[in-house]
Amino acid sequence: MQPTSEGKTPKTKRGIKTKAKLLEAAEIEFGSRGFHECMIADITRRAGVAMGTFYIYYESKEEIFRELVSHMGRLTRSYIAQKISGIESRLEAEKQGFKAYIEFARENKNLYRIVMESQFVALDAFKEYYRVFANAYETNLNVAVEKGQIRAGNNEIRAWSLIGLSTYLGLKFGIWDEQMPAQEITEAAFDFIENGLKP
Amino acid sequence: MQPTSEGKTPKTKRGIKTKAKLLEAAEIEFGSRGFHECMIADITRRAGVAMGTFYIYYESKEEIFRELVSHMGRLTRSYIAQKISGIESRLEAEKQGFKAYIEFARENKNLYRIVMESQFVALDAFKEYYRVFANAYETNLNVAVEKGQIRAGNNEIRAWSLIGLSTYLGLKFGIWDEQMPAQEITEAAFDFIENGLKP
DNA sequence: TTTAAACATGAAACTTGATTCATGTTTCAA
């Protein structure tokens, strides 16, 4: 049993393929129309299976939604990790990570929406998603302070500030408005993040 | 007709009172259990009226929800405006506004949740809520730059950064965790907002 | 005082979907 896999684990190749088709279909349906607007029938239709098949792999509509939230977390983290690997300066790593996040949000609007909506469908999954991010941020900031790369300060507050800031810039300039290049958003955001507002 | 009032406008004192009771009940029910988990019957029961009465004043469940979102916007803005009136320095006004926002979120968890959930129930209402806030922020930042109170920079990006940052700090330290005093959150957040991360 | 418009009622009509289940079909270890 992989601890990261929710729902019933299939035992045959056919089963594995079917469950994967369901998850992919759910991602598209939940992502584009939302949890409540999307029906199980939409998911199974898109996956090309019968309604009953859904319940072989998932106990409920909510269960597959939860799986999608943690799936999103893993995808986001691995995408960003890959983009910033090898960068020595923490500030530069944050900057490239931020840019990667904006790009990821643009390319994965469905998953972005799923995470946001989990606040109202599966609050514990939502909290867990952000707990992992906040911990990672805080640890990185602590290390950066020790290395003298950034000023000392309350890194828990900073971590949540950076999360909120990234999330809303991602929503406004990544999802709603598409025209500003990720590079430009990143430069402007990091002028603020690095130097603050003071003259 | 007041342009800020949605739904059917009552013509008698009794009607005005009944509609107000419905709105207050909806605030509590939607706020504590969410849009989809709450039924019209919950709202009318709490308001002490019959189900049919609801439809005298609102065309649908969604309509009263929308009214609640704009209601929340007005309440938040007037609360903050009142707290920062008379402050000369824009940076200090932002700081006191931020603190007021954290306190407001703590005292109005229901309304906070309603605004968040509107992203999935009435996206246009959600966007409008933030558009108004973002415009106000941006205007204030522009004035502050002209007065030399803050550095020049991309104030639209800054405005959305501050919105995201406030929202997530409000969620994490205002709604989820209650122990940290608003003053302490504010000091830590503004050390970051004013000076940034650089050494 | 009237009386037409407003307001109020709550049971019933209607929709909408999630979930079940009785009945097959495939897979794959032995």
Next chain:
DNA sequence: TTGAAACATGAATCAAGTTTCATGTTTAAA
């Protein structure tokens, strides 16, 4: 090869929950 476990089917079931409506009661302007 075989048969027990896995997997698949989709119509039927069942539980919500929103909205309507036929029937009263109250309000307030004239």
